[in-house]
Amino acid sequence: MRREMWKGNEAIAEAGVRAGVEAYFGYPITPQNEVLEYMSHRLPELKRAFVQAESEPAAINMVYGAACTGARVMTSSSSPGISLMQEGLSYIAGTEVPMVLVNVMRGGPGLGNIAPSQGDYNQICKGGGHGDYHPIVLAPASIQEAVDLMPVAFELAHKYRNICCILIDGSIGQMMEPIQLPEMQPVVRKEYDWAVSGAKGRKRHVLTSIYLDVPTEEKINLRILGRWREAQANEIRFKEYFLEDAETIVIGFGTAGRIALSAVRAARALGIKVGLFRPISVNPFPYKRVEELCKQAQSFLVVEMNTGQMLKDVQVSVRNRVPVRFYGRLGGVMPFPDEFVHEIQEMIKNPGKPEDDPADLWYQRMIAR
Secondary structure, three states, rough: OOOEEHHHHHHHHHHHOOOOOEEEEEOOOOHHHHHHHHHHHHHHOOOOEEEEEOOHHHHHHHHHHHOOOOOOOOEEEHHHHHHHOHHHHHHHHHHHOOOEEEEEOOOOOOOOOOOOOOOOHHHOOOOOOOOOOEEEEOOOOOOHHHHHHHHHHHHHHHOOEEEEEEEEEHHHHHHEEEEEOOOOOOOOOOOOOOOOOOOOOOOOOOOOOOOEEEHHHHHOOOOHHHHHHOOOOOOOOHHHHHOOOOOOOEOOOOOHHHHHHHHHHHHHHOOOOOEEEEEOEEEEEOOOHHHHHHHOOOEEEEOOOOOOOOHHHHHHHHHHOEEEEEEEEOOOOOOOOHHHHHHHHHHHHHOOOOOOOOHHHHHHHHHHH
């Protein structure tokens, strides 16, 4: 297959099309607008459904309705828009219907800016909307990886009757890279035993997220939790680089992880035994693998484009067994590889104690600049 130059947002949209998406509903917001714009002409020419809604809440409720039919359905937005979708996302999770969500993160909080950020990690990975639910979240570090994960996202959403989110930031959405697109897959509507698809000749299906009977609500919550526990057991994804002899291990996801790989290569050229662990499934998070790496690592450096949201998940695995250092940039500031190299060198010079608070020490360093 030949490689072609594609912009990230447009490549993700085309990958969704080739994965068999039947309907897209969305509302414009930078830096994800090209997903919606691309779908606006691509889906109609294939005689599939596209609607630009009047708002993000309207869009997510259209997704909700289409998801109830068992269709492959998706939407995309960026940080403030995702916030406006939270009620609908909780309804979708509570109704146990599948959908794919693309979040192209930007600087915040508030309206913030349109620069790349990773400040939505907690919102997406920890549920966001009200109630007990756990969306599956995949965090690619390149356009090619995002393209490759789009069909995976639809498969996981339908397998676990859950929300599956592709979590990227504005840099991946706006950059251009050479990629290979997958072959076009035919749209195949499966007959699900739960879907609302016409009740002629069978018992009527009723899909809802409201259960006024308290014991029934608890039963539904346990059923949702059961599927999530299956995902935790079976859907862990990550990549490892230069870990064979690594004494210091850098952990970063998405763009921060990509930048960290350049830093790790530069540090190894200086003779430093350092490697990179990059989670792809940030929810479920690869806790067990990080815990295993504690037997090898003398220290960890967690890098993010936020205040240390994934850091907390790393600390759950490390449990104060080895020192952990944190370095983050905020509000849409993109770190450079040499910043990470400096942090790697400082970690080796002064690893600190396992019980140190890495987020507090990072904050003290930042305000002292």
